[in-house]
Amino acid sequence: MVTGPMAREDRVRIRADRERCAASGLCVLLVPGVFEQSDEDGRVTLRTGEAAGDQVARVRAAASRCPTGAISLSER
Amino acid sequence: MPKTQVIPVDVRRDRLGPVDELRQLRATAPVTPAETVPGLAHRPTWLVTGHAEVREVLGDSGRFRTRPPADSEADSRQLMQPGNLLHFDPPEHGRLRKMFTPEFTVKRMRRLEPRIQAIVDDFLDLMEQAGPPADLMRQFAQPVAGMIICDLLGVPLDDYAILARYGNMLRDGSRPRKERMAAGAGLMNYFAAHETRLRAAPDEELLGMLVREQGDSLSHEELAGFAIALLNAGLDNTSAMIGLGTLALLEHPDQLGLLRERPELVGNAVEELLRYISVIPTASPRTAVVDVRLAGELIRQGDRVRCSLMSANRDAATCPEPDRLDITREPAPHVAFGHGIHHCLGAPLARLEMRLVYQALFCRFPTLKLAVPAEDVRFRIAPSKVVFSLEALPVVW
Numbered sequence A: 001m002v003t004g005p006m007a008r009e010d011r012v013r014i015r016a017d018r019e020r021c022a023a024s025g026l027c028v029l030l031v032p033g034v035f036e037q038s039d040e041d042g043r044v045t046l047r048t049g050e051a052a053g054d055q056v057a058r059v060r061a062a063a064s065r066c067p068t069g070a071i072s073l074s075e076r
Numbered sequence B: 001m002p003k004t005q006v007i008p009v010d011v012r013r014d015r016l017g018p019v020d021e022l023r024q025l026r027a028t029a030p031v032t033p034a035e036t037v038p039g040l041a042h043r044p045t046w047l048v049t050g051h052a053e054v055r056e057v058l059g060d061s062g063r064f065r066t067r068p069p070a071d072s073e074a075d076s077r078q079l080m081q082p083g084n085l086l087h088f089d090p091p092e093h094g095r096l097r098k099m100f101t102p103e104f105t106v107k108r109m110r111r112l113e114p115r116i117q118a119i120v121d122d123f124l125d126l127m128e129q130a131g132p133p134a135d136l137m138r139q140f141a142q143p144v145a146g147m148i149i150c151d152l153l154g155v156p157l158d159d160y161a162i163l164a165r166y167g168n169m170l171r172d173g174s175r176p177r178k179e180r181m182a183a184g185a186g187l188m189n190y191f192a193a194h195e196t197r198l199r200a201a202p203d204e205e206l207l208g209m210l211v212r213e214q215g216d217s218l219s220h221e222e223l224a225g226f227a228i229a230l231l232n233a234g235l236d237n238t239s240a241m242i243g244l245g246t247l248a249l250l251e252h253p254d255q256l257g258l259l260r261e262r263p264e265l266v267g268n269a270v271e272e273l274l275r276y277i278s279v280i281p282t283a284s285p286r287t288a289v290v291d292v293r294l295a296g297e298l299i300r301q302g303d304r305v306r307c308s309l310m311s312a313n314r315d316a317a318t319c320p321e322p323d324r325l326d327i328t329r330e331p332a333p334h335v336a337f338g339h340g341i342h343h344c345l346g347a348p349l350a351r352l353e354m355r356l357v358y359q360a361l362f363c364r365f366p367t368l369k370l371a372v373p374a375e376d377v378r379f380r381i382a383p384s385k386v387v388f389s390l391e392a393l394p395v396v397w
Helices: A004-009 A026-030 A055-065 B020-028 B051-058 B073-079 B092-104 B106-130 B136-153 B157-171 B177-200 B206-217 B220-251 B253-261 B263-277 B309-313 B347-364
Strands: A011-016 A035-037 A044-046 A050-052 A071-075 B031-033 B045-048 B286-288 B292-294 B297-299 B304-307 B394-396
Touching (some): A011 A044, A026 A035, A026 A055, A026 B347, A050 A055, A055 A071, B020 B309, B031 B297, B045 B051, B051 B292, B051 B304, B051 B309, B092 B106, B092 B206, B092 B220, B092 B347, B106 B136, B106 B347, B136 B206, B136 B220, B136 B347, B157 B177, B157 B220, B177 B206, B177 B220, B206 B220, B220 B253, B220 B263, B220 B347, B253 B347, B263 B347
Parallel strands (some): B045 B304
Antiparallel strands (some): A011 A050, A035 A044, B031 B045, B286 B304, B292 B297
């Protein structure tokens, strides 16, 4: 059984604030499976509301690098 | 007598890297009173060199404005260039940026890929036919960057030379003001004529799409101003990155070898070169809207703030061993494209261009090397030029 910090790392819920988004496209390049850009306004849209396993680290990197802090994560 | 211009510490270089003095500042005083910016001598100026502090300033468009400061609202308006995103703060900035962002999505850029590849291959053909030695800046980096930006804008590719000449004059702060104004007017006229054609028959290219989709909500001045801002960034910043990135790889044969063995590393290599070189050494100056305390210093309302992107990118808070070029590292959270709402609009295009260029260049010329001793490579560092670049890059193969 996985306990402690490992379990927390395992799965995160993702939120994207489209108002803050500056459409840098960075998240789409880093984790194309999770983030997308709208054709309408170039801003972020989510393909999925959560990430698990290997993807978590990359989603964290995308969130920390987002130029406008538009991506927020919460532990499940 | 000519004025002697002091090159500020954040603009000076030790070859590709920062000078030691900048490193020392970061270590001892990440926010420090700076040499004043010419023309704004009466305003106290700060230099910010720490990664966290740079991100804090650039990420806070509420407390740090980017529009040109002036003594009055009217003066400030006068200095603002319509369509130049870097001259506007929220909410006006948002209105403009929203119009432009759909034209720069990652997906849209991928559609340009075959056209960019064709331009890159054409100039590699020409260089190969002409034979060594070559000046990689003049024969490759500059025309490739110029034609790609023309292609994106939707103006004839062959116009790149005339647009580049105007653009170079406009950006060259050492030229008389009158000449620069004339170059600016030349560009405005060029794009005004192009717009007239587009209003009659909009095409599918970037400016055509803007005319089609934004109609009258985008003024003539804004459309031309936006085109000029794109042109300048596309010409100068991109050709600088092509030349300097090539030089950095040639000077790190182990890294170049890795890239040859593992072409899938090219995306990482692009990020690392952007970080390592930081062609734009310092972000456009910000002005504090209120008193702000940062790293123990009190930045007063109205003070100017210069954020050193180069220094932030070489801060150990960005990545381990920041002064080492390592294309295998996890892409570091660099600020080469800036940070916050003014993050480079053209970043997806720049990344794509770099990737295609480095791949194609080293594949075409596996034996590419400098034609002169490394110490004879002439860098372009001058206070009148915002972007760090090369005067020339002589190569043989």
